[in-house]
Amino acid sequence: MEKINRSNSEFSNKLPIKIVQFGEGNFLRAFVEYAIQKLNQKADFNAGIAVVQPIDKGLVNMINAQDGLYTLFMKGVKKGEEIQEKELITNIVKAVDPYASFQEYLALAKEEELAFIISNTTEAGIEYIASDTVTMQPPVSFPAKLTVLLYERFKHFKGASDKGLTIIPCELINYNSDTLKEVILKYCVDWKLEQEFVSWLLNDCSFHNTLVDRIVPGYPKDQIEEYNSQLEYKDDLIVSAETFFLWVIEGDDELKAKLPFHKTDLDVKIVEDMQPYRTRKVRILNGAHTAMVPFSLLYGNETVKETVDNPFTGEFINKAVFEEINETLNMDKEELASFSEEILDRFRNPFIKHLLSSIALNSISKFKVRVLPSLTGYVDVHGKLPVHLTFAFAALIRFYKGTWNGQALPVNDSEDIVTFFDGLWKSDDYEKIARLTLQNKNFWDEDLTEIPSLTKAITIALEEIDANGVEAGFAKFQERIK
DSSP: OOBOOSTTSSOOSOOOEEEEEEOOSHHHHHHHHHHHHHHHHHHOOOOEEEEEOOSSSOSHHHHHHTTTOEEEEEEEEETTEEEEEEEEEOOEEEEEOTTTOHHHHHHGGGOTTOOEEEEOOOTTTSOOOTTOOTTSSSOSSHHHHHHHHHHHHHHHTTTOGGGOOEEEEOOSSTTHHHHHHHHHHHHHHHTTOOHHHHHHHHHHOEEOOEEEEOOOOBSOGGGHHHHHTTOSSBOTTOEEEESOOEEEEEOOHHHHHHSOGGGSSSOEEEESOOHHHHHHIIIIIIHHHHHHHHHHHHHTOOBHHHHHHSHHHHHHHHHIIIIIIGGGOOSOHHHHHHHHHHHHHHHTOTTOOOBHHHHOTTHHHHHHHHTHHHHHHHHHHHSSOOHHHHHHHHHHHHHTTOEETTEEOOOOOOHHHHHHHHHHTTOOOHHHHHHHHHHOHHHHSSOGGGSTTHHHHHHHHHHHHHHHHHHHHHHHHHHHTO
């Protein structure tokens, strides 16, 4: 078969460049390009994307070889039904490597219709590198590259206010846009750029914090023959993703007018404050993941899907989410329930094999951020311990013993944490194990023995897990703490 490109397809016309995107990896191509394609289809957005390779090595040559065309496969579960879709993505106009052609990169700043900067350069991408200068071709860091591009646009259009850009980073750090803006302004000081440029940045450009959520396994190398059999052309850039899609962007009515996602069926929320949505995701999606890992592995499951499909572990996670975690979140209860159902559908996705062992990395710090606020929040609201989250906490402590029924457990954490539990589990005094773990402020930033009845409950749970296993142990735990 012939490789897909614009000369052998119906998509010969290129769209005007309205978006410069830093990053050409799987996530952006399955997320942002998909979203912009929907805007083009449903809202006559007419936006083309110029993709910039943010590091020295990347996919620019492969993307240009296919004139920016590639196939996105989406698979998932919605309300119990399996969904499989595919779409040819057509909105990448060009891909630019600033290391190979810096002038081509600078030329993007002069595009008349350019309106947006979008990025995903990994969590480490928004960094300040003191050695970067305005004369480097290009600077090393992504914020420095962007500062150079913005400065070039400012100079070319003589500071015209209508040539300011809307900047929407998608890196997975909280306050991603605020952090990016701070680094850019630091470069302005370092490089002694004129105050007029700084004013243009602050007044005529806008920066928007975001939350993005979609699992993107990427190039399906293990099933590539199956994917290729569904195409009538050769595609070296196939990308696979789940069907779930959520994009939360901080913005106002002006941004809603610029990005009319209300004309599509995509779940894009443009809101004044995205932090409640971030908290929702961290507590429900990430919290359920972290809470399930120890007790589900001890039970005998290997994957997330097995966990939610199993009658016992599935009901356990369901109740932990709907009856405990959601009770601590100050959001519309129907919206929380709907989101939680979507999360459980994602957990059931048969097309993604999500190993519990791969989620087990750094479980102590994850529990502190993702689960502990729900546990303490439940106590604050109801004046008693949440049964499922408390038992999950005990299972976490038991998991760090490192072995279960003579088999090694996939404990994967920093040396000091592993050493602490190695020493702790030399004892068979469950009350001491519970108390010393809960007292460890290096883990929790607080003394958790001060939470009424928690030490006793964890002690009982540890006793029952070792004496009776997870399922029977949980039943006896519930009886003993009544």
